Amino acid sequence: MSKLIDEVKDSRRKYDVGSWIVPIIAVVTAMLVASVLMMAQGLDPMLAYKSLFTTAFGSSEGIAATLGKATPLVLSGLAVTLGLRAGLFNIGVQGQLLTGALASAWAGYALTNLPPLVHIALALAFGFFFGAIVGAIAGYLKAFRGVHEVITTIMLNSIVMGIVDYLASNPFKEPDQALTRTPQILDSVRLPMFGNFPSGFFLAAALAFLMWWILGFTTTGFRFNTVGRNRFAAWYAGISYKKTIFFAMLFSGGIAGLGGAVETLGITYRFEPAFNLGLGFDGITIALLGRVHPVGIIPGAILIGGMRAGAANMQFDAGVAPELVDLLLAMILFFVTAPLISRFFKNSSNRSLTGGWGN
Amino acid sequence: MSALLEITGVSKQYPGVLANDNISLTVSAGEVVALLGENGAGKSTLLKAVFGLVKPDSGEIKIGGEPIVFGDTAGIISRGVGMVHQHFQLVPVMTVAENIILGDEPKRGLFINMKAARAEIIALSKRYGLEVDPDAVIEDLPVGMQQRVEILKALRKDVKLLILDEPTAVLTPQEIDELLSVVRNLAKSGVGIVLITHKLHEVMAVADRVVVLRGGKLIGTTSPKETNEAGLAQMMVGRSVVLQVNRTEAKRGGVVLEVKGLQVRDDRKILSVKGVDFSLHKGEILGIAGVEGNGQREFVEAICGMRHREAGEVIINGVATKDLDPHGAHEAGISHVPEDREKHGLVSSYSIADNLILNQFDQEPFAKGWIRNLGEISKNALGMVEKFDIRTPSASNTASSLSGGNKQKVVVARELSEELPVLIAAQPTRGVDVGSIEFIHNQLLSARDKGAAVLLVSAELDEILSLSDRIAVMSGGKIVAIVDSKGADRNYIGRLMAGLDK
Known part of the structure; x- marks a missing residue:
């Protein structure tokens, strides 16, 4: 009997291709499909990819640019991951990130005469806090009013974009400027560089490891994971489902807001509504590419950050439109979720005829 | 032909x-x-x-x-x-x-x-x-x-x-x-x-x-x-199985759990427990017999804090409890083998070790303050796997890899390990193989002999008859009779379950 069980276990290990193979296959498949599209246009995919990746990873300036792009992506990926761990699909990372970006920009130009470290900490805290408020609204509605978080976060995205546009074009607008944007932040609040590399990236990576530790080794993490995997069992075990859901959305929003703040303080140095578009949604791709593992987010974000960083050069070298990167990302998302989808159908198809046969 | x-x-x-x-x-x-x-x-x-x-x-x-x-x-x-x-x-x-x-x-x-x-x-x-x-x-x-x-x-x-x-x-x-x-x-x-x-x-x-x-x-x-x-x-x-449980005489002690006038509504908001009274003593097994859907589920859930009480009192060791949540009921001294082990009893994607401490994850020694003590958790798991004969190559395997009987052993092991004064077991052997049934039955009896007050709810009349010291028959949301299991007549109980005799 125990030998039989050993065999089952071994086979599980052998056949469980779920963990890291899927993201790799997803990326490779997406690139292959994109190659076909490029060839159909008479372009050279090898040249395009070579240009894309040498620009992104071939020089230390390239890597610095890649890490700069990757920084907010790590944080938006972490925000999505935290939600998913607690069983929530936070589609509102985009709105939370915008809120955080604007809040930290305001703190960056309006608060003056602060020592740099204090100013940076305060501006980051602003980003976190306001992102957390947006997340907490959805969390409250889900936990205490039973409104699905996908609905509320989508609606909150629209609401937040409206408010942020208004603020950036009226009270917080840079005076005597045609563009809708805030004044530039003060020098004291800019995130420093570590040599060539943006320090914000290291902050984001540290946060990823911290989240990994919290989820894996603390009672708080156990609460989040348990609610995400089986909320009925969580409730039975004395874990407050409502509290956990609320705080998961709050922190998810906060981390997204922090992502916006790091972007403002480390890259753009001001808030301009068009700057941050898409960062929140890329976070969904990255979270799934990283198998909803906090540390797995880092390579995912670097890959996608690199594609974003190399896109312009790819057009220059190979004549491929930079929108190809969006297409690639969309296909990666599709292929990375495809196994989930196929597994879902596989599990449900036979049920009508074989349900209750002792499985 | x-x-x-x-x-x-x-x-x-x-x-x-x-x-x-x-x-x-x-x-x-x-x-x-x-x-x-x-x-x-x-x-x-x-x-x-x-x-x-x-x-x-x-x-x-x-x-x-x-x-x-x-x-x-x-x-x-x-x-x-x-x-x-x-x-x-x-x-x-x-x-x-x-x-x-x-x-x-x-x-x-x-x-x-x-x-x-x-x-x-x-x-x-x-x-x-x-x-x-x-x-x-x-x-x-x-x-x-x-x-x-x-x-x-x-x-x-x-x-x-x-x-x-x-x-x-x-x-x-x-x-x-x-x-x-x-x-x-x-x-x-x-x-x-x-x-x-x-x-x-x-x-x-x-x-x-x-x-x-x-x-x-x-x-x-x-x-x-x-x-x-x-x-x-x-x-x-593949081996000989004792179908008839060897049950010694119960050493009945004082009242541990007392339920008075309990009324509970089901999911459709219909009153399904219509005033239930009974008392459960230390060192006995009280079996609740009844056809499913006669209020047993709602009744158990109300006592275990999983369902709102419409009316009535639940008194544990002389202390009247409020309308509790599951955590509160656990604190008050109730351990509970839930009817639906997949839904409430287990997190199937968690390891066996984590499932064995699911409701104690934030207590010593499984957590020191904020930090989980993974060493203690796996040490506990090794002991439990051994003691409760949970058939698995390793306690770090997921609960979903276990058979139904072994899953149930995980739940029973967890609920018995704390030795709380009251044990409520709802359908403890449903979908469980014969070998595990025998084992679980013996565990319930030994919990009784150690002084637990055991409430056993089962749709299997044979299970009720072989384990219980007293049998309460539930029909139409009420306890229609409580009989001593000694010399209890199968047909008579069957008729009570069907609501025929009053």
Whole structure:
């Protein structure tokens, strides 16, 4: 009997291709499909990819640019991951990130005469806090009013974009400027560089490891994971489902807001509504590419950050439109979720005829 | 008579598991074949193969002399194979007639010809002696009647081979008797029947032949004439099993749990527990007998803090408790083996080790303040796996990798490990193999002997009779009688369960 069980276990290990193979296959498949599209246009995919990746990873300036792009992506990926761990699909990372970006920009130009470290900490805290408020609204509605978080976060995205546009074009607008944007932040609040590399990236990576530790080794993490995997069992075990859901959305929003703040303080140095578009949604791709593992987010974000960083050069070298990167990302998302989808159908198809046969 | 179903040398290898190992089996018209085996013995794989849902690696399956084609489920069904599932496949808000014709409706033009449908159903039920009211709505019918509708649904398609999957799990003793006589009548009229069940006395009562599977192999074919229940159990488990629990006299102590005037509403907000009073003593097992759906679930959930109390008091060790949540009930001294172990009892994607401390994860020694003590958690798991005979290669495997019986052992191990004053076990052996049932029963008894007050709720009357010191019968949301289990009469209790005697 125990030998039989050993065999089952071994086979599980052998056949469980779920963990890291899927993201790799997803990326490779997406690139292959994109190659076909490029060839159909008479372009050279090898040249395009070579240009894309040498620009992104071939020089230390390239890597610095890649890490700069990757920084907010790590944080938006972490925000999505935290939600998913607690069983929530936070589609509102985009709105939370915008809120955080604007809040930290305001703190960056309006608060003056602060020592740099204090100013940076305060501006980051602003980003976190306001992102957390947006997340907490959805969390409250889900936990205490039973409104699905996908609905509320989508609606909150629209609401937040409206408010942020208004603020950036009226009270917080840079005076005597045609563009809708805030004044530039003060020098004291800019995130420093570590040599060539943006320090914000290291902050984001540290946060990823911290989240990994919290989820894996603390009672708080156990609460989040348990609610995400089986909320009925969580409730039975004395874990407050409502509290956990609320705080998961709050922190998810906060981390997204922090992502916006790091972007403002480390890259753009001001808030301009068009700057941050898409960062929140890329976070969904990255979270799934990283198998909803906090540390797995880092390579995912670097890959996608690199594609974003190399896109312009790819057009220059190979004549491929930079929108190809969006297409690639969309296909990666599709292929990375495809196994989930196929597994879902596989599990449900036979049920009508074989349900209750002792499985 | 010719064989309706002929299975020859069927093997199916899943990664790492030989689910079916060279199984041969025939079912002829007019005979009742009981398929007996623990969970994981290979019954489901074999049946899926019969329906063309699983492709055997070798061997052949013939229905009515013709080999089946893998994947051709519709074709197989049209050749007269029908199945009555354990979980009924009925639309609760539709009538009996509508459910029976569903998918193959007699039509007049664009419309369903209900008149023809009713006539057909009345004729059908006369022919097989299965009386139903075609106009009754399913959800108003008792479970036994719903099952009858399922059987008629299958018979309408000219079934030659009828597979019944655990058909008696939800029936009262009287309904079981009726079903068994229906099975006999169907066989007499020439239908071949495969009966899948765990209940040995049903096999003894109705089967012509018994086929026992274990670990994917066909262990043997026998008949009720040649063996007895103990013999069947031994074939099934591979060792001798004590069916009758050795129960010593209870050393009854003072009252630990007292329930007064408890009223509870069910999910549909209907009052389903209508004033229940009883007291549970230290060192005894009080069994709650009753047909499922008579308020037992709601009653247990209300005591364990999982359901709001409408009225009434729950007093634990002399302290009246408020309307609690599960955590509060646990704190007050109640451990609870929940009825639905997959939903409430386990997080199936967690390791066995984490499941063993699920409701103690933030307590010493499994957590030091904020940080979980993974060393203590796995040390605890090793001890529990050993002590509760949880069959797994490692405690770090997920709970989903366990069989039903071993999953239940994980839940029981966790709930017993704290040795709280009250233990409430709801359907503790449902879907559990015979070997694990024996083990769990002994654990409940030893908890009693250590001084726990045990409340056992079970739909299995045999379980209640063999374990309980006192038996409370629940019917229609009330406890209709509390009797001493010594000399308790099975038929009398059955009649009380059905709400016949007052």
